[in-house]
Amino acid sequence: MKFYKILEMWYLNNKRDLPWRNSSNPYFIWLSEIILQQTRIQQGLDYYKVFIEHYPTVQDLANASEDEVLKDWQGLGYYSRARNLHFSAQYICNELNGVFPSTYKELLKLKGVGDYTASAIASICFNEKTAVVDGNVYRVLSRYFNINTPINSPKGIKYFKELAQELIKDANPKDYNQAIMDFGSMVCKPANPTCDTCVLADGCIAKAKNLINDLPVKEKKLKVKNKFFNFIVIDNGDFTVIEKRTGNGIWKNLYQFPLIETDKPVDDQALIEDPFFKNNYTKNPELTLYNPEPWVHKLTHQHLHTHFWILNTNSIDNFETTPWSNIDDFAVPKLIHNFLEEYNSK
């Protein structure tokens, strides 16, 4: 039996029941695909439910503010996904008369929609034969065909896409694309794949050559940077001060306490030399270090060594203040959220 046919039959009996699986509404599929980028289903499920409830249609999403959308996205990470989702919703409503793009080529024009997501929506909603290549597909194909080209190299990306496109030629694209992804996550898993009961085991070259644990090959080029964050938590009892992050770095458009970033750990005297204090506090401000041991927030490519400094003062006239009672209205990074949970419970 053909490769695609085996997977389609396996899918018929083993596919997972997911909230968006019985829909062909491109808005729902788009939403699910964006949420699931680099994200486990279990982690994304609740967010999907919230978005469907708060924004039942693409118009509802377009009419919302970016702050609202980011607030609903809070905690999920990769926040450009939320910003692009909102931007693209407005693009669809304003430029496309609310009609969702229906081809791979047109879908690619949406911000936040790349080759994978365009292929997924085009195949699932419009039955277009465009093969998805996600982490699952890389794993299944590299093992079955014994391909050791690095999956994160330009050469590998091109090779696997072409192979996947060839394999989908005679398949039902909607079912086949979802089949190979479900199969990858449930059977051909990264660790401890269930090769003993695998329906593709007969033709799997990696299994025959005992190379399952060596595939796929991935070049590692990740170097972790250490950064030192000092958040100034102004607190006069009722009010605090928060700011919106700008620029294109991490956590763009989310809120935080005023931040002083240094290239090494610092004490309060060094912090007071910062322009933040020079410009706003002429007399000696009294800083209390909230956490003597830094909180190390670990991201994929940087470790944030974080200290929270409490500045108990009444001279906050120069700032735009926020009542503590409203603090939960703002989208904040997980790191800030963790601090707020602890600080406000005391």
Added chain:
DNA sequence: CAACCGTGGTA
């Protein structure tokens, strides 16, 4: 195009 963009789960 190599570097960057979050958070949480697992071996």
Added chain:
DNA sequence: TTACCAAGGTT
């Protein structure tokens, strides 16, 4: 504890 990685995309 570390390393990997999870329905990737942008610059």
